[in-house]
Amino acid sequence: MNLADLYRDVIVDHNRHPRNRGRLECPTHHAEGDNPLCGDRLRLDVALDGDVIRDLRFEGSGCAISTASASLMGEAVKGRTRAEAAALFGDVHRMLTGGAGDPARLGKLAALAGVAEFPARVKCASLAWHTLNAALAGDARPVTTE
Ligand code: ZN
Numbered sequence: 001m002n003l004a005d006l007y008r009d010v011i012v013d014h015n016r017h018p019r020n021r022g023r024l025e026c027p028t029h030h031a032e033g034d035n036p037l038c039g040d041r042l043r044l045d046v047a048l049d050g051d052v053i054r055d056l057r058f059e060g061s062g063c064a065i066s067t068a069s070a071s072l073m074g075e076a077v078k079g080r081t082r083a084e085a086a087a088l089f090g091d092v093h094r095m096l097t098g099g100a101g102d103p104a105r106l107g108k109l110a111a112l113a114g115v116a117e118f119p120a121r122v123k124c125a126s127l128a129w130h131t132l133n134a135a136l137a138g139d140a141r142p143v144t145t146e
Pocket of ligand 1 (some may be wrong): 035
């Protein structure tokens with residue numbers, strides 16, 4: 001199995017069986033995201049414990065890339081501080097726009113590296129991260145990628 005197959009399998013798996021799907025009973029932060037270009041919609045609940053992302057859940061409807069990205073993001077940022085999550089978003093953003101990112105930090109998120117070849121899908125892959133940013137910033141206005 002080559003790397004491209006492995007990455008595709010990770011995305012298919014996270015799209016079919018998204019982790020952290022649903023809602024939190026007592027979220028401390030919340031945001032909604034919208035990618036009208038593709039029709040992806042996302043609703044994100046976050047529970048912060050001090051500065052640490054203790055838990056999060058998402059729901060919504062979207063393409064395989066947006067769902068897999070939200071699922072992978074949830075796994076990646078749970079238990080991390082806001083600053084760590086922001087640094088990770090920086091790496092993901094660099095990766096999605098054709099840069100390298102930090103492979104050691106990216107882990108499974110590297111499965112989305114191939115998206116960089118499809119500029120129209122970059123917004124699908126980054127929607128969850130923009131929504132997380134908005135939630136942590138306490139910005140109640142819906143986020144749009146447009
Ligand atoms: Zn999409």
